[in-house]
Ligand SMILES: CCCCCCCCCC/C=C\CCCCCC(=O)SCCNC(=O)CCNC(=O)[C@H](O)C(C)(C)COP(=O)(O)OP(=O)(O)OC[C@H]1O[C@@H](n2cnc3c(N)ncnc32)[C@H](O)[C@@H]1OP(=O)(O)O
């Protein structure tokens with residue numbers, strides 16, 4: 035298909051699949067009104083449409099050739115998209131919300147995503163006022179193209195063991211940056227390989243032979259004149275990944291790279307001209323950028339999941355397959371209860387994750403404002419909430435997107451379905467910004483402290499009051515006597531709090547008993563790690579059904595009550611099924627953004643699958659060169675052998 039035709043490919047057609055049309059006619063609510071709620075307001079919907087028009091008027095954002103691109107082309111397209119967004123951001127003076135929205139409309143498929151995701155936020159959070167005045171204009175005007183270089187080949191989780199060093203040289207008032215071992219080379223940072231000319235490098239600060247722990251340093255990587263690596267710098271791409279291949283995740287080896295003393299980020303600590311180390315603020319303030327990205331990841335979780343749910347729901351009402359009774363018309367596959375069980379949890383979780391991200395973002399904004407004003411009282415609770423929710427939501431997204439893919443049968447396995455790329459792009463969310471099992475433990479650690487406070491009647495953090503209400507002797511019984519009770523959100527909240535109380539205090543008890551038995555704290559922690567991680571996880575009816583064990587093995591639900599919850603879950607699915615299409619339509623995802631032959635708005639799935647097949651590079655010629663090189667010989671030999679056999 036010529037690029038022009040491919041270009042038109044994603045434009046919605048007036049001919050809408052009749053099944054899809056009928057589903058829309060029977061909506062029980064105003065889709066546009068729900069879209070405004072999802073966007074945040076009618077004005078934000080208007081703003082999103084403006085940005086859609088801006089981006090999708092540019093060929094590079096229509097991605098028409100994305101399915102058959104080589105890595106270098108993918109990377110260069112990602113660079114071009116980055117630069118377009120950067121130029122528009124500078125020209126139209128976008129704020130963070132506009133930039134994040136534009137990035138989402140580009141599916142975050144931009145090579146230099148770290149510039150706004152981490153590099154600029156790190157300067158804003160970790161630099162002194164003098165340094166911000168100097169560095170922010172250079173970053174916001176894109177003279178400095180940057181990355182956040184923390185992870186090394188040998189260590190990602192355990193920051194205490196990172197090996198890169200920054201040694202203060204009082205003679206020349208400089209830091210000497212070094213990668214002392216092969217495992218110390220920086221490895222993974224986004225845009226480090228070919229794009230960035232500057233990095234924020236996390237390194238062990240060495241002053242007069244003493245290690246003062248991990249601190250951030252601004253390290254120039256490449257010449258501002260011709261982009262060649264600077265002396266002592268060895269930098270490059272780490273190779274193709276499962277997805278996100280527009281991003282040049284890179285490696286960085288530094289050999290005696292000298293930077294001015296002023297290039298140490300000095301908001302939270304500094305080295306004076308005469309070599310004294312001064313620490314300010316809280317010990318973990320330098321971890322602030324990671325907390326921000328964990329909050330962003332809960333937003334990306336919503337975006338990924340709403341994409342997957344949209345494709346799976348629309349395809350499941352267009353696709354007809356088999357019939358319940360011989361001779362009857364084939365059923366829309368979404369009418370199979372098993373299909374609903376695959377697809378509708380992704381739809382429900384999309385809405386739950388949207389609201390959860392909003393709530394977490396409010397907490398983040400509030401605590402961040404406090405921290406900037408010097409009040410770090412809620413930092414620990416924010417760290418717990420952001421760690422637990424990033425871990426849980428990314429885990430659920432990966433699971434539910436795979437179910438959405440499976441729900442689309444063979445066509446879900448085609449690149450043109452968009453779901454495979456979505457699964458692969460979202461897969462690293464369980465790893466980046468803190469691997470999930472590690473972050474769950476961070477949350478569990480905070481939970482254990484809250485339990486210890488609740489046990490002695492001390493006040494507990496606001497998000498953990500259930501540890502007090504559920505422990506009181508006059509706590510009310512769980513009122514689930516019929517299906518209606520299962521729809522009562524306060525009752526469901528009580529169920530979760532009751533279960534959480536049991537699981538969390540159960541984990542605390544196991545840990546305490548182990549320690550009292552004489553086992554060392556860290557051994558006891560490791561021996562109870564699964565219980566501690568469960569203590570940090572959870573969502574509504576489906577969550578109860580899915581995690582039955584925790585609700586039945588603790589004094590939370592009786593078997594009869596659990597059966598009522600299961601029945602209520604199936605009843606709720608039938609209700610949601612009726613409005614499944616309007617509920618995904620409300621995400622209002624442009625076909626170019628969704629980029630799926632199965633999920634397109636008009637439902638003309640088969641025409642699009644066939645049209646996209648034409649773009650396969652294998653179809654450039656009727657007979658592929660491989661025939662002439664290899665297959666023809668095989669066939670001719672076969673014919674020759676058969677002729678010889680027939681003469682015998
Ligand atoms: C629509 C399609 C969408 C598609 C989706 C895809 C979008 C993709 C977009 C672009 C792609 C990627 C972007 C993502 C980039 C990712 C960037 C990175 O990954 S950067 C590197 C991230 N690395 C980490 O997160 C490292 C994880 N490890 C740690 O954070 C720490 O080592 C640890 C927390 C595990 C341990 O901390 P440590 O200091 O070593 O020791 P303790 O555990 O003892 O903690 C001591 C103490 O500090 C508290 N603490 C720890 N961390 C924090 C924090 N961040 N904030 C506040 N407090 C913290 C901890 O609770 C302890 O407190 P106590 O009071 O002592 O208990």
Ligand SMILES: Cc1cc2nc3c(=O)[nH]c(=O)nc-3n(C[C@H](O)[C@H](O)[C@H](O)COP(=O)(O)OP(=O)(O)OC[C@H]3O[C@@H](n4cnc5c(N)ncnc54)[C@H](O)[C@@H]3O)c2cc1C
Nearest residue numbers: 182183184185189190191222223224462465466467468469
């Ligand atoms: C797409 C992508 C983009 C990235 N971008 C950046 C970036 O821009 N900047 C940057 O600095 N880094 C980046 N990273 C690196 C990322 O932060 C690390 O991969 C992550 O922190 C995990 O560290 P690791 O890979 O070294 O795994 P490790 O820490 O070696 O962990 C390996 C496995 O061991 C287990 N494990 C480890 N520690 C524990 C523990 N304490 N308890 C229980 N189990 C444990 C877990 O199962 C874990 O998956 C990126 C990674 C990816 C995949």
